[in-house]
Amino acid sequence: MQASSQIPHDVSYLDYKGKYKGLLAWILSTDHKRIALLYMFSIMTMFFVGVCLGLAMKLELIAPGKTIMGAQDYNAVFTVHGVIMIFMIVIPGLPAVFGNFLLPLMIGAKDVAFPKLNLFSWYLYIAGAILVISSVLFGDGSPDTGWTFYAPYSFRTGTNMLPAIFGAFVLGFSSILTGLNFIVTIHRLRAPGMTWTKMPLFPWTLYGTAWIQLLATPVVGITLVLVSLERIFGIGVFDPALGGDPILYQHLFWIYSHPAVYIMILPAMGAISEVIPTFSQKHVFGYKAIVASTLAIAFVGYFVWGHHMFTSGMSGTAQYTFSILTFLVAIPSAIKVFNWISTMYKGSIALETPFFWAMSFIFVFMIGGLSGLVLGALATDVYVHDTAFVVAHFHFIVFGGVGFSFFAAIHYWFPKMFGRMYDKTWANVGWIVFFIGFLALYTPMFYLGMQGMPRRYYDYLEQFHSANILSTLGSWVMTFGLAIIVINLFRSAKSGAIAPENPWNGKTLEWTVPSPPPVENFDDIPVYGEKDGPYEY
């Protein structure tokens, strides 16, 4: 650490005037808190685009036949929706925003280990996003393969695939560098006395996530390079006409993309593990079991990718193996749920907005997880694979899991990040409207999938009409709820009541610094004593 005598201790990171002014003071800042907000605003922008595409798809599906777009446009819309939502929102989401903002604060450090690399990761994120968007704006036709870029179609289709593939590749780099940064930060910059078993749970999940980012992302990087080479030079790795194997593509893709779902969900679980003890005012139940289950999920999560390929034509032996492993990974997830519930038991519960989000998180996550078991069992997956059931499953998990946790996190840490409180009534109204809309939007898809409605089609049979209408109405209600939430937060960030240092009586270190935190976080690096711990109520 260099000497920091010039930086005043009483100026918040938001007010600090450094070398640069205006926008430059943000996009050239290496302060982890500013970088977190850079990520937050870029992710929100992309989220807005993704939501609009989602609404367009739902509008198309309000009635059978062509409503607002034809088959090719629909294919492009679900592809770009998927690429944006997965690679630009849920994968970076919690680590890049809340991880960046809170990891140093929670472990008692002044910044992450490599602040410049951190800023560079954000630039890579922006570069990747621009590349993906350029594939839509230029060239002949937007990508239409689905976010999975499956071979052989991805190297055959005439649409503008290369920028999208390269964009996903660059986004992967951003993710790897963030992971690397967090691993080193957690190993080297924990406050003196903060042993591994005293580290709060959110940093723990970031640690597990970081390992997945570091080890799994290169696999998809290479895979995407191979697809590009197949497309440009016809190298014959995936092309069956040249002796290649298209199923190999699916293996390589899911070797990354299943662990990637844990990149998404682990930090989401971590944020929930912070919210629940605070709003129950109780020591988290089974701290070590939660840590162990985090590591177990990160580890076993590497070996279950084949459950996305049960119907692809891989060997029966592989199918059994992957099915068994998939059931194993459900165990640590369930352990966490039991621990959260036990934490609340006999706690003094405060019914605040973050707590509501955490509760609804558990609810939708359970539905998502249990439907995952239907998909993980060979006999039932054959029926519902590639139907709306899968779409319901992963929206419950990814949107319900990661999205709800993101909202729990923003309502929990908002006072710390912006130094102001939000309007709690509007926040609660937004939550309930959103929650109702969410259920109306995705629950019918379970039913539709069981009835046999395939995914990724712009059209459907008349018998699916009524459930689709409910789903489309749900999308409008949910978006309305989203608007309430976002407008409320924006207004509050500007003119909400000034927030105290510790509005929720949290016990982790970020609540010991002023809101918003000063540039260097801590005047003196905190020291953990024998008896200190993250959840001592």
Next chain:
Amino acid sequence: MQNEKHHIVPYSTYIIILAALVLFTFLSIEVTGIELGGLTVAAALIFASLKSYLVLTYFMHLKFDKPYIRIMVGFVILVFLAVIIITFIDYFFR
């Protein structure tokens, strides 16, 4: 960071490692000329592993690092092996 020892590796070691890497590269190209059937991939992977072993131990200084870093790298290699073995559960039984 002050109390960590710094190792100075002589240039000659680096040059020997470089020569070994070049040699392995040539061997891995040569071996593709021999018909090995199902073992082609294994041969390629063996050469790749040898090369990465050298790079990790000498160029990346793993040899002189703390044990916990070596344990982490070993763990990563185990995960990698497991992924490859599981992938081949598909190929061998298809």
